[in-house]
Amino acid sequence: MEYSLSEILSSYKGTQGELIPILQKVQAEFGYxxxxxxNRVAEFCRVAESKVFGIASFYAQFRFVPLGRTQxxxxxxxxxxxxxxxxxxxxxxxxxxIEEGETTPDLEYSLETVACIGCCALAPxxxxxxxxxxxxxxxxxxxxxxxxxxx
Amino acid sequence: MSFERMKREAKExxxxxxxxxxxxxxVGTATCGRSAGALDTLEVFRRELKSxxxxxxxxxxxxxxxxxxxxxxxxxxPGQPNIWYRNVSAERxxxxxxxxxxxxxxxxxxxxxxxxxxxxxxxxxxxxPMLKPQVRRVLWNCGLIDPTNIDHYIASGGYExxxxxxxxxxxxxxxxxxxxxxxxGLGGAGFPAGRKWEACRRAPGDEKYVxxxxxxxxxxxxxxxxxxxxxxHSVLEGMIIAGYAVGARKGYIYVRAxxxxxxxxxxxxxxQARERGFVGENILGSDFSFDLDIFQGAGAFVCGESTAxxxxxxxxxxxxxxxxxxxxxxxxLWDKPTLLNNVxxxxxxxxxxxxxxxxxxxxxxxxxKGTAIFSLTxxxxxxxxxxxxxxxxxxxxxxxxxxxxxGGKVFKAVQTGGPxxxxxxVSLLDTPVDFDSLTxxxxxxGSGGMVVTDEDTCMVDLARxxxxxxxxxxCGQCSLCRLGSSQMLEILRAITEGxxxxxxxxxxxxxxxxxxxxxxxxxxxxxPNPVLTTIRYFREEYEAHILKKECPARVCRxxxxxxxxPDKCEACMICLRNCPVGAIKGGKKEVxxxxxxxxxxxGVCMSICPERFSAVECIPGQLSEEDLK
Ligand SMILES: Cc1cc2nc3c(=O)[nH]c(=O)nc-3n(C[C@H](O)[C@H](O)[C@H](O)COP(=O)(O)O)c2cc1C
Ligand code: FES
Numbered sequence: 043m044e045y046s047l048s049e050i051l052s053s054y055k056g057t058q059g060e061l062i063p064i065l066q067k068v069q070a071e072f073g074y075x076x077x078x079x080x081n082r083v084a085e086f087c088r089v090a091e092s093k094v095f096g097i098a099s100f101y102a103q104f105r106f107v108p109l110g111r112t113q114x115x116x117x118x119x120x121x122x123x124x125x126x127x128x129x130x131x132x133x134x135x136x137x138x139x140i141e142e143g144e145t146t147p148d149l150e151y152s153l154e155t156v157a158c159i160g161c162c163a164l165a166p167x168x169x170x171x172x173x174x175x176x177x178x179x180x181x182x183x184x185x186x187x188x189x190x191x192x193x
Numbered sequence: 194m195s196f197e198r199m200k201r202e203a204k205e206x207x208x209x210x211x212x213x214x215x216x217x218x219x220v221g222t223a224t225c226g227r228s229a230g231a232l233d234t235l236e237v238f239r240r241e242l243k244s245x246x247x248x249x250x251x252x253x254x255x256x257x258x259x260x261x262x263x264x265x266x267x268x269x270x271p272g273q274p275n276i277w278y279r280n281v282s283a284e285r286x287x288x289x290x291x292x293x294x295x296x297x298x299x300x301x302x303x304x305x306x307x308x309x310x311x312x313x314x315x316x317x318x319x320x321x322p323m324l325k326p327q328v329r330r331v332l333w334n335c336g337l338i339d340p341t342n343i344d345h346y347i348a349s350g351g352y353e354x355x356x357x358x359x360x361x362x363x364x365x366x367x368x369x370x371x372x373x374x375x376x377x378g379l380g381g382a383g384f385p386a387g388r389k390w391e392a393c394r395r396a397p398g399d400e401k402y403v404x405x406x407x408x409x410x411x412x413x414x415x416x417x418x419x420x421x422x423x424x425x426h427s428v429l430e431g432m433i434i435a436g437y438a439v440g441a442r443k444g445y446i447y448v449r450a451x452x453x454x455x456x457x458x459x460x461x462x463x464x465q466a467r468e469r470g471f472v473g474e475n476i477l478g479s480d481f482s483f484d485l486d487i488f489q490g491a492g493a494f495v496c497g498e499s500t501a502x503x504x505x506x507x508x509x510x511x512x513x514x515x516x517x518x519x520x521x522x523x524x525x526l527w528d529k530p531t532l533l534n535n536v537x538x539x540x541x542x543x544x545x546x547x548x549x550x551x552x553x554x555x556x557x558x559x560x561x562k563g564t565a566i567f568s569l570t571x572x573x574x575x576x577x578x579x580x581x582x583x584x585x586x587x588x589x590x591x592x593x594x595x596x597x598x599x600g601g602k603v604f605k606a607v608q609t610g611g612p613x614x615x616x617x618x619v620s621l622l623d624t625p626v627d628f629d630s631l632t633x634x635x636x637x638x639g640s641g642g643m644v645v646t647d648e649d650t651c652m653v654d655l656a657r658x659x660x661x662x663x664x665x666x667x668c669g670q671c672s673l674c675r676l677g678s679s680q681m682l683e684i685l686r687a688i689t690e691g692x693x694x695x696x697x698x699x700x701x702x703x704x705x706x707x708x709x710x711x712x713x714x715x716x717x718x719x720x721p722n723p724v725l726t727t728i729r730y731f732r733e734e735y736e737a738h739i740l741k742k743e744c745p746a747r748v749c750r751x752x753x754x755x756x757x758x759p760d761k762c763e764a765c766m767i768c769l770r771n772c773p774v775g776a777i778k779g780g781k782k783e784v785x786x787x788x789x790x791x792x793x794x795x796g797v798c799m800s801i802c803p804e805r806f807s808a809v810e811c812i813p814g815q816l817s818e819e820d821l822k
Contacts, residue, residue: 061508062491066450087508100510100668101491103450120413120608120644121570123658129796136773136795156451157412157662160419161228162568163260163576174228179800184771 046071047079056086065098074105110145110152114138115169119158122166126179130166131155133180137187196356196477199469203347216249216294218242219267219275221336223256223422224454225415229263230282237286238266247294255423257336258578259323262305265336268293274310277318278303323575323594328556328564331540332580335423340458343465346426352471354546358434359479362546367438368394371542373550375562380406380497380535381613381640382715383561383628389532392522393439396530401441403432404526404533406502407448407455410494411611412662414568414642417536419578421448421455424540425462429485431539433471434546436483439532443484447502450489459487494612494666498714499525499533501668512668513714535640537566558584561627565638571608572647574599581626588622591645602647605746606730610639612659612666613719615726616652635726637719651748652731653738657685659723667716674717677708681724689749693739698728743814750794754816757798759784761808768798768809789816 050067054060061083068079075098084091098104116131135141138151145152161167164176168183175186194202210217218238222231235253242249257265262279268289269275276299278289285303292300299312306318318324329335338345346352358367372387393401405428409417421428432444448456463485466472474482493511495501500518501511503526525531541563545553554562561583567590570576574596581590587607591597598604606616615636617624624630628638646655664678681704687693705721712718728735737743744752757768757777762784769777769785776792779785787798799809 058508059506062505063489066489066491097508097510101493103492118412120411120611120642120658121576123413124571124644124646124650124655129800132795133797157410158415159228159451160224160415161260161263162413162415162570163225163263164229165570167228176228180795180797181801 043072043076043079047082051082051086054086056088058087058089061087061089061094061097062101065094065104069104073109074107077106105143107145108149110149112151113154113169113171114151115154115156115159116142117157117159117165117167117169118155119162119165121158121162125165127166129180130168130178130183133183134168134187137184194469196352199344199347200353203344206344207348210250213250214271216247216271217267217269217275218249218251219254219269219337220251220281221256221263221265222253223419224452225256225260225419226263226265227454229280231264233283234264234266234281234286237283238290241287241290242294245290245295247290249294252339253341254338255335255340256419256578258332258419258580259305259575260577261575265305267308269309270294274307274312276307276312276315277305279305322596323577323579326585326589326594327580328582329580330544330564331420331427331537331566332423332578334427335419335578338424340423340425341461343426343462343469346424350547351426351543352430352469354543355430355433355437355471356477358437358546359477359481364394364438364440367434367546370545370550371438374545374553375550375557375560376538376541376545376553377561377563377628378535379537379541379565379640381610381637383638386534386538389522389534390435390438392520393441393530393532396523398530399440400527400529401439402526402529402531403436403439403441403444404502404506404531405432405444405446405536405539406497406499406533407446407452407536408490408497408502409449409452409536409640410497410666411640411642413570413644414611414640416566416568416578416641418449418452418455419568420536420540420566421452422458425455425458426466427540427543428536429459429462429466429472431534431542432485433476433483434542435532435534435539437481439530441532442482443486445486445488445506445526447488447490447496447506450491456487456489463487493668494663495668495714495716498716501714502533503531510668512670513716515670516713537641556582558625558627560629565626565641567609567641567643569595569643569645571644572598572602572650573645583627584625586623586625587617590626590643591622595645598645598647602649605646605648605650606652606727608636608644608646608655608723609642610637610719610722611642612663613637613715613722614639614642615722616646616655616730617726618730621730635729636722649746649748651689651744651746652727652734653685653689654744654746654748656724656727657682657689660685660720663716663720667720671712671714671717673708673711674720677704677711678717678720680704681708681721685724688735688738689744690751691738691742691749693735695736695739697739698732698735701725702728737813741814745813747811747813753794753811753813754789755787755792755794755796755799755809755811756816757785757787758808758810761806763806763808765803765806768802771797771801773797 084094167176266281301314304315376386377383496511500514505511
């Protein structure tokens with residue numbers, strides 16, 4: 043981690059204005075914001091660690107736990123909501139046994155929700171490892187997740 | 194290279210493409226197309242054409258706005274018009290290659306319409322009911338050009354407005370033209386753009402900034418993203434002209450990190466514009482210099498607010514500045530005068546400069562000039578992205594352009610303005626869509642979200658949905674916004690769970706009015722809108738939840754019941770096996786029954802019951818003794 047972190051930081055000057063872009067880079071590298079990394083960023087930008095944590099916890103993009111190998115992102119946008127997203131999210135929670143924002147203990151799945159992934163015409167939808175699955179029903183969710191454990 | 198030469202070459206290239214002896218395939222691969230499988234379609238065209246030794250030009254375009262028909266593909270055979278096809282799956286792509294490219298049958302059944310000529314049996318694309326009433330300015334190029342190729346933009350008249358502004362107009366003249374056009378900000382508040390530009394120009398200081406607000410926080414709207422993915426240069430051109438007009442040397446595009454494709458296309462567009470001399474030092478050889486950068490928003494709705502947005506770029510939490518606060522045009526980013534406009538506001542600028550303020554103002558109403566762009570979604574036949582003249586009625590948008598409500602259902606309400614807006618009922622369908630009329634009706638224009646709902650949408654639940662969103666997004670500075678919104682949410686939850694009282698309705702109104710007054714930014718000031726408008730127009734639904742303990746739209750779980758119709762049940766055991774709480778009793782050849790006490794009302798049985806039986810029914814309220822027998 044030390045190496046890639048230094049590499050990320052090397053392209054910045056260490057001003058406060060760079061804090062958010064740096065955290066975005068760090069998360070892109072590690073999949074989440076490890077505590078040591080946040081401390082290093084604080085040192086680098088010469089701000090208190092609490093400031094870095096304050097920013098990271100304010101913005102929805104940042105997370106403090108690693109993601110699962112299979113990332114399930116359900117859309118909670120308005121179009122999806124009126125076409126039944128709540129049932130889809132419930133079914134996902136039931137199938138995976140985790141809440142939104144959580145990762146299964148075996149690091150296999152993580153479940154997140156977002157507002158509108160932009161395919162409202164095909165609502166309700168969800169994204170599994172970057173691939174959009176559209177016109178979902180609770181039944182389809184179950185099928186997707188039980189296809190031999192893989193999706 | 195001089196601009197004249199660039200233009201000539203771009204047009205020559207376009208002409209060469211038109212006259213080409215090769216077929217041309219246009220595949221819409223914006224985010225919406227991709228989610229419908231456009232990348233697979235693209236791959237099939239690439240592979241299949243290669244394996245058949247058909248030499249063709251394949252271009253990726255943005256979104257035409259016909260999202261219900263994605264993936265959309267245009268096919269041009271040499272010397273023939275362009276035929277646009279709908280729902281082109283990988284399968285259908287193969288059919289098109291075989292049927293049209295090889296055998297010459299234009300497969301009219303799959304066609305949406307044609308452009309640049311007519312084909313028998315296929316309508317003109319822009320005569321489609323969804324497209325005909327539209328006035329496309331901002332969307333002019335969207336879906337028709339390759340957004341990653343600056344020559345396509347230049348060939349369509351791109352950067353001519355910049356050239357004209359910089360060489361033929363004083364900054365004040367540019368501002369005057371924008372003022373005269375009557376253009377109002379399309380990010381939500383509708384503030385006159387020209388007046389904002391003028392204020393920023395007049396603000397003292399040499400260091401100024403231009404920011405494009407592409408945060409698009411409304412959950413359920415994608416119009417800004419579509420413009421960025423379909424025609425990014427039109428936004429850049431507007432920003433550069435704004436920089437010239439207000440005297441700024443630097444611009445930022447604040448775009449959501451959740452829009453990776455838009456970010457990518459913007460990066461490409463900026464670097465191409467820099468290469469060609471539209472961005473950077475001494476633009477087009479003039480003494481005007483302007484640079485552009487992208488800032489990726491990290492996911493906070495409140496950062497769409499101007500002071501929160503600038504604080505966020507500076508590396509802070511995005512919390513709106515306390516009142517009294519200076520205007521952003523005077524003290525914005527790094528405390529310097531800053532011009533902040535929405536994506537679509539900037540995309541309109543080139544039209545105003547090229548065609549003049551009078552031409553621009555030829556469309557619209559007395560006080561709302563030009564066009565508006567909406568993401569038309571929800572319970573509507575033709576989902577998509579539309580650009581309409583301001584002043585058009587909601588009815589025209591929903592029933593003419595949108596094609597009405599699918600599945601024989603009945604229209605209930607239309608929601609505009611996202612979490613800051615409101616829900617308007619049938620009786621207001623003839624309201625003209627403009628800034629003032631929508632505000633009077635209790636909603637707002639917003640940035641362009643328009644969600645249509647039908648009889649199956651519960652208005653109390655929808656209000657709760659929006660509040661659930663805004664309550665989480667409140668930055669927490671104002672007590673009324675922070676605590677008031679959670680209080681309202683609690684009350685709404687109670688009502689949807691059948692634990693509401695009639696006094697709650699008045700309490701919601703009272704709280705709502707208090708939050709409006711007691712919040713310092715537009716987020717808090719508009720949080721109550723979805724609740725207040727649904728109470729105003731759909732009070733009887735609240736009352737049904739409270740008095741009858743019923744959800745008329747059959748959405749709120751605590752207030753509905755499921756039952757199995759004995760005469761339809763084939764005792765197939767499917768629902769019984771799939772019920773997550775084991776509430777279904779029965780057996781092979783034994784009609785199934787739901788144990789109402791155990792039932793969690795998840796609806797799995799209804800969704801899983803084979804369609805040919807359709808034996809599960811959902812009813813509002815609890816089952817009566819009679820039903821249970
Ligand atoms: C909570 C909140 C969220 C907002 N979100 C957006 C947004 O996503 N996009 C946008 O352009 N304007 C948004 N606005 C409005 C901006 O503050 C600002 O008025 C607008 O960007 C100015 O551009 P315009 O004059 O071109 O509309 C938001 C305002 C508030 C209070
Ligand atoms: S609301 Fe789900 S994709 Fe837009």
